Amino acid sequence: MTTKLKRIIFWSLFLLFIIYGFFIYTLGTENDGGKKFLTEGAKKGKLLYQEYNCTSCHQLYGLGGYMGPDLTNVISDPGKGESYVKSFIKNGTQQMPNFHLGEAEVNALTEYLNYVDKTGISPVRNFEVQYDGTIIQKAIQ
Ligand code: HEC
Structure with a gap:
């Protein structure tokens, strides 16, 4: 692997880390738990x-x-x-x-x-499993 390629990979990962961190500490903490x-x-x-x-x-x-x-x-x-x-x-x-x-x-x-x-919703009956394994409630009965 050339040094140039290594640098590109490193800075791409670094950039992704910054973007990820930004969303986690801004949008990710907006939920005040009610x-x-x-x-x-x-x-x-x-x-x-x-x-x-x-x-x-x-x-x-x-x-x-x-x-x-x-x-x-x-x-x-x-x-x-x-x-x-x-x-x-x-x-x-x-x-x-x-x-x-x-x-x-x-x-x-x-x-x-x-x-x-x-x-909260209880009991959770009508839910759908999403691609990432979390569930969403479709409608309150
Ligand atoms: C000894 C058990 C008991 C305790 C303690 C109790 N409840 Fe109940 N409650 C019941 C039962 C049994 C029903 C259903 C009664 C019926 O349909 O006649 C009920 C019904 C209710 C309902 C109507 C629910 C529905 O979906 O129809 C509400 C609201 C409620 N209770 C609130 C409370 C609150 C607030 C407290 C505390 C201050 C309380 N209850 C303490 C036994 C209890």
Whole structure:
């Protein structure tokens, strides 16, 4: 291999490294993991979710207890939504306890479920494997 060819290969690889590095440290770090949806209300709701141990019966992002339904996308579910969620949390049902929560707590829990809804899909059913091995969700059912 001539010295000239070696130089061309070296500088091409170096250039690719610079371009790759640029994308990794600019576009690659743009995703804030949904922090912009984690409002003050949602943070309070998260603490309430932990305090009342909702996770003992419900799943978020597919994890949790199995007595109640998965709550990840209950907010964007076409047949459910915010007022539906609020009435469950406020009143309970025969199977779900009534925690006798105040208006502010119910709103905070709903805001937290809103955050969860915007940051995850569960269960992931309708997905497609891409050429690089990652998956994309095709449509929310
Ligand atoms: C003892 C178990 C239990 C606990 C603890 C519990 N839930 Fe539930 N929850 C259930 C069950 C069971 C249902 C289904 C009730 C029904 O259909 O009658 C339900 C339903 C719901 C629903 C409606 C979901 C849907 O898709 O229809 C919401 C929203 C909800 N719970 C929120 C909460 C929140 C928030 C907490 C914590 C403050 C909580 N739950 C704690 C058992 C529980």
